[in-house]
Amino acid sequence: MIKVLFFAALRERLNTATVELDSSTLPADASAAAVLTKLQSRSADWQHELSRQDLLCAINQRLCPLHTKVSPGDELAFFPPVTGG
Amino acid sequence: MIKVLFFAALRERLNTATVELDSSTLPADASAAAVLTKLQSRSADWQHELSRQDLLCAINQRLCPLHTKVSPGDELAFFPPVTGG
Amino acid sequence: MSISVLVQHEDFSMADEYAQLSRDCRCGAVVTFCGLVRELQDHALISMTLEHYPGMTEQALQTIAEQAQQRWQLGAVRIIHRIGTLTPNEQIVFVGVASAHRAAAFEAAQFIMDYLKTQAPFWKKEHSSQGSHWVAAKTTDQQAARRWE
Amino acid sequence: MSISVLVQHEDFSMADEYAQLSRDCRCGAVVTFCGLVRELQDHALISMTLEHYPGMTEQALQTIAEQAQQRWQLGAVRIIHRIGTLTPNEQIVFVGVASAHRAAAFEAAQFIMDYLKTQAPFWKKEHSSQGSHWVAAKTTDQQAARRWE
Numbered sequence: 484m485i486k487v488l489f490f491a492a493l494r495e496r497l498n499t500a501t502v503e504l505d506s507s508t509l510p511a512d513a514s515a516a517a518v519l520t521k522l523q524s525r526s527a528d529w530q531h532e533l534s535r536q537d538l539l540c541a542i543n544q545r546l547c548p549l550h551t552k553v554s555p556g557d558e559l560a561f562f563p564p565v566t567g568g
Numbered sequence: 569m570i571k572v573l574f575f576a577a578l579r580e581r582l583n584t585a586t587v588e589l590d591s592s593t594l595p596a597d598a599s600a601a602a603v604l605t606k607l608q609s610r611s612a613d614w615q616h617e618l619s620r621q622d623l624l625c626a627i628n629q630r631l632c633p634l635h636t637k638v639s640p641g642d643e644l645a646f647f648p649p650v651t652g653g
Numbered sequence: 654m655s656i657s658v659l660v661q662h663e664d665f666s667m668a669d670e671y672a673q674l675s676r677d678c679r680c681g682a683v684v685t686f687c688g689l690v691r692e693l694q695d696h697a698l699i700s701m702t703l704e705h706y707p708g709m710t711e712q713a714l715q716t717i718a719e720q721a722q723q724r725w726q727l728g729a730v731r732i733i734h735r736i737g738t739l740t741p742n743e744q745i746v747f748v749g750v751a752s753a754h755r756a757a758a759f760e761a762a763q764f765i766m767d768y769l770k771t772q773a774p775f776w777k778k779e780h781s782s783q784g785s786h787w788v789a790a791k792t793t794d795q796q797a798a799r800r801w802e
Numbered sequence: 803m804s805i806s807v808l809v810q811h812e813d814f815s816m817a818d819e820y821a822q823l824s825r826d827c828r829c830g831a832v833v834t835f836c837g838l839v840r841e842l843q844d845h846a847l848i849s850m851t852l853e854h855y856p857g858m859t860e861q862a863l864q865t866i867a868e869q870a871q872q873r874w875q876l877g878a879v880r881i882i883h884r885i886g887t888l889t890p891n892e893q894i895v896f897v898g899v900a901s902a903h904r905a906a907a908f909e910a911a912q913f914i915m916d917y918l919k920t921q922a923p924f925w926k927k928e929h930s931s932q933g934s935h936w937v938a939a940k941t942t943d944q945q946a947a948r949r950w951e
Binding site for chain 4: 573575576577622626629630631645647648649650651652653
Binding site: 666667668671675679680681682683684685686687688689690691692742744753755756758759762763766793797 | 824837911915942
């Protein structure tokens with residue numbers, strides 16, 4: 484399984500905080516971008532929200548580019564630009 | 569009269585904190601540099617101490633270059649580079 | 654060199670944090686930054702909610718502090734970020750850096766804030782008489798972070 | 803915009819100074835700098851005496867604060883410099899800046915310290931087991947001040 488988390492405005496607009504994906508439905512060398520594409524296919528809303536250019540991606544709680552490979556058991560997260568501090 | 573103050577290491581080496589100069593012994597358009605030259609003539613020690621290139625000059629409690637004109641009643645000060653903070 | 658990072662709802666005491674940072678007497682310079690909930694320009698801010706990514710926030714702040722430690726000679730770094738609902742004038746974030754030299758302390762504190770603003774997973778939602786809305790990221794923050802690259 | 807400058811032997815309270823600076827809630831950013839008496843590298847520092855030019859010090863600090871105010875949008879500037887004899891780990895100098903924006907607060911605090919170090923008439927004399935000597939001015943301080951020209 485791959486766990487995907489959403490935060491802040493994205494979490495609100497998707498009305499979803501967490502999704503569990505069956506890793507077997509993804510290619511063995513799938514990237515975070517492939518996960519994103521798979522999630523976008525869920526609905527027109529998800530397609531729209533997950534196509535925003537400014538989305539950030541974290542794998543196992545570290546920021547990383549979308550082309551980074553994911554492995555079964557990974558925790559992915561997608562979220563809008565951060566605004567703390 | 570022109571009052572001249574010395575501070576810190578310079579005050580210690582001259583063993584003098586204040587000197588009063590009769591303005592009438594200075595040209596009417598005398599600069600701080602002219603005052604310094606007059607003071608240097610007091611002794612070999614003063615000549616030496618007041619010839620240091622890094623001395624700072626203040627007129628009426630504001631840092632200023634040596635070519636600044638002085639007027640009767642002014643308060644001059646000469647001191648080493650500052651080291652506060 | 655000590656690094657200490659805290660993510661919590663509870664308020665912090667600037668006095669206590671400063672006392673801790675200044676205890677190490679090899680460090681002649683202590684720089685602190687505090688961020689406070691600011692009033693909005695056009696209408697009254699009632700409160701602000703800070704969402705975060707539990708686990709990742711602590712890790713991100715620790716990484717930022719370590720990066721600062723690699724770039725400058727520092728004696729101590731302390732970062733505290735509050736989460737949950739805060740009201741105007743409340744403290745949000747504290748960054749404190751102790752160093753032997755003031756330039757290192759100043760630069761490290763700025764670096765930490767610039768990276769925190771762009772890399773630590775916190776999100777602000779403002780609640781005012783006009784409703785609630787997520788604060789937009791600022792391009793000036795992105796630019797500020799980029800100068801350290 | 804408020805400017806407040808103090809030259810005194812008495813110690814100051816970082817907590818009180820910070821509380822005062824953060825009171826103005828239009829200011830979301832408060833940066834403080836504290837300079838402390840540092841141990842010497844090679845032998846034990848017993849104490850340090852700070853000589854100053856009475857009258858000129860206050861005026862110099864006020865001028866530096868005003869210059870900072872002209873360069874950046876600031877809510878409040880506070881400068882405290884101690885004089886007389888101080889022992890290791892005692893506080894020497896406090897600079898606090900409140901602003902709506904953190905970049906302004908950071909830069910103004912650095913600017914004030916850089917100018918204070920090169921233009922305010924204070925002189926340090928260190929007393930150690932090796933005797934007493936006047937601290938030499940550092941070229942790095944001159945360079946730091948020059949970057950603002």
